[in-house]
Amino acid sequence: MDTKRISYLYDRYQSNSLTALELEELGMLANSQEFDSHFEVVFNKIWEELKHEEVHKMGIEAEQAQVDFILSHPRPKTRRLKFIHKIVAAAAVLIVVFAAGLFYRSFQSAQTMQPAYAIVPGKQGATLTLASGKQIKLSDASKGKLANEAGIEIIKSADGSLIYQIKDAGTGTSGMFNTLTTAKGETYQVRLPDGTVVQLNADSKLSYATSLNAAGERRVELIGEGYFDVAKDKAHPFIVKTATQQIQVLGTHFNINAYADENVTRTTLLEGSVKVFSAGTQKMLVPGEQASTRENQLSISKADLESAVAWKNGEFVFTGQPIDEIMRLLSRWYNVEVEFKGPPTKEEFEGTAFKEKDITEVLELLELTGAVHFKIEGRKIIVTK
Incomplete structure (x- = not known):
């Protein structure tokens, strides 16, 4: 077996440039009993080359020690994924994947997870329902003034976000409400009349009075997930109501996850107090x-801030989540249906991935743990152990 040929084919596989014949050839090579020993030679060569790169001049001994530790210890219950941002960690992943004998498994899954069309990430978009009942599809609306209701001018800005401007404070009424809704595969940012900025995650709904300051308070209702940057106004407390929590603030940064299909509502504070x-x-x-509400019980714990706001920073960050929770998250962002064949694995997963990637890339990395497998049929993801 030609080691140079394996290296060539693997490089082509990594860059998604394999021809149909090369793909078949790599599959045949991966099936052979000699593949593991020759593939080790390839990865050792890659590792030696990477060690000479500028990025490895600092910390290479620590990184090698980490790799040695991973290879010499059994995997813990939590399946750790390595979606790495730098070359040195990527090299460690390649060695770990090889040592665990997972390359061919991922290679096979790559063939079974190629949909007829790409399942691409979500994008900026939402539907605005005005108090009059008029609906505006914001992804289709032109930039500029969209409406003028109850003394509030509604504008779509140059960056696509929604801005409310108070034109006549005396005409607002507390009985008029607007609703901003994101579908699966959509996210959107709105600046409310008081200057508060809210970023909505996929499959979420934010309702608020057009005047907002009605009855001496600023009150909104949330279903789904939103990140709030609340404008300071001591005279008008800002209140967010969800199905199981009510959050009161004067001015602060916080995230609320309150999806109807999750069994817990979480409010995470980044700045200020709530x-x-x-x-x-x-x-x-x-x-x-x-603050977490589960089964009518409220508890307070230390937050993993990176994980809590990862969605707004363009990432998936898993910190010990089960696969069913992860698949609900992916379903919302990629707008796909998920079906489990048999009960979901009890394994927990840790790792980071970029939301801008096609879903196949995220699923392939999850499969590298060996705990789950996926098959794509149209816009349905079938999950098995």
């Missing part, structure tokens, strides 16, 4: 804390 009312009790949060 008061959370839930299950008949109330708690004050300080930055870095998270």
Whole structure:
């Protein structure tokens, strides 16, 4: 078996430039009993080359020690994924994948997970329902003024976000509400009349009075997930109501995850302070804390801030999530149906991936753990152990 040929084919595979004949050839090579020993030679060569790159001049000994530790210890219950941002860590992943004998498994899955068309990531878009009942599809709307209701001018800005401007404070009424809705595969940002900025995640809904400051408070309702940057206004507390929590603030940064199909609602505070009312009790949060409501019980814990706001930063960050929770997240962002064949694995997953990638790339990396497998049929993802 020709080691140079394996290296050539693998490079072509990594760059998605394999021809049909080369793909078949690589499949045949991967099936042979000699493949593992020759593939090890290829990866050792890659590792030696990477060690001479400028990016490896610092920390290479520590990175090699980490790789040695991974190779010499059994995998823990949590399946760690390595979606790495730098070359040195990528090299470590290649060695780990080889040592675990997972390359061919991922190669096979890559062939079974090629849909007839790409399942691409979500994009900026939403539907605005005005108090009059008029609906505006924001992805289709031209930039500029969209409407003028109850003294509020609604504008689509140059970057595509929604801006409310108060034109006549005396005409607003508390009985008029607007609703901003994102479908699966959509995300959108809105600046409310008081200057508060809200970024909505996929499959979410934000409702608010057109005047917003009605009855001495700024009140909105959320279903789904939103990140809030609340404008300071001591005279008008800002209140967010979800199905199981009510959050009151004066001015702060926080994230709320309140999807109807999740069994827990989480409010995560990044800056300032918030008061959370839930299950008949109330708690004050300080930055870095998270309030969770599950089965009518409110609890406070230290938050993983990176994970809580990863969605708005263009990432998936898994910190011990089960596969069914991960698949609900992917379903919302990629607008796909998910079907489990048999009960979901009890394994938990850790790792990071970019939301801008096609779904096949994310699924292939999940498959490298060996705990789950996927098959794509149209816009349906079938999950098996």
